[in-house]
Amino acid sequence: MEDKRNYNIYLGFLMAAALGVAVFFIVDMQKVLDPLIAGIFIGMVVRLLLGSRDSLNPGFELAPKVCIPVGIIFYGVNLQFYKMGAIPLTTWLQIFFGVIIVFWVAVYLGKNFLESRAIIFLIAVGTAICGVSAIALAAPVVKSKPEETGIALLVITFWGFLGMLVYPYLQVFLHMSVENYSLLCATTLHQAGFVKTAAMHLGDFCLERAMLLKTVRIGLIIPAMVFVSWIVNQKEIKMKGRISVPWFLWAFLMVGAVFFFIPMLHAYVPLAKTVGKFFWVIAMTGLGLTVDIRKVFVNMKRPLLFGLIVWLAVVFNFFLGYYGMGY
16 A cells, blocks of 8 residues: 555656656747746646546645755845946835835735735735746645635736736836846846846847846845744744744755855856756645546636736835835
């Protein structure tokens, strides 16, 4: 019996890995879809086609447990500490206030929209920090069910995709400068892929600046995880007397620091990003394979509305700062 169970775990993991590798190379060839989002959606569709395969679920669940730590460690190269010194203090404040607003909305308004605290904080983290990857990291912290994780992922993907389509027209309508438009993309769009596509509207300089500003939000991932853990797991924290931070988050910061202090490593940043993306896609594909997409769509209405409110709050913060208060 134990041998059969182990066999199913290995089989499920290998299926998730094989499907993830296929998604990685297919998306890499066409350069349009965000690979992490593609992995999740394709995983969900394959799960729908396969039907209920409970015996394989432990193997599917193992894929993100194994691959997310590796992916987040390599994700550290995106921090670009060696470039962050060029970011003005006012921009740091803009980003910081945006994150505070998201979590304020989550804590004080989320309970009026949703019963699931897990979905509330997953949407908040995905909106405030770095989209899909932040949700994947926060899911075990808030102890979310696969369907709750799936709902949060679909919500931020929907609004992020809409923003990516609308922002270029908004820039033309408002005659926004390259500096302001790159900041709008970097601070209010959920996923790095959406930031890239929207920022390309004004050329390479806008794209480079937007991605640099996006790294500031990525760098806030540890304090965000600590805050969410403190809110959600207060009983456990009181028992242990401390807040636990996963070891790979510290490794994530160390990688960023290593690439900062050893300039000769800058040439290997593209390779490190590719390796990290490879593991992230496998992790997201495995996560998608655990989610029943039918249950997700049945319960999407109120989370979708909450996701819109959180997103609009961040957008409002942007316009308040740069067109109202002028900082």
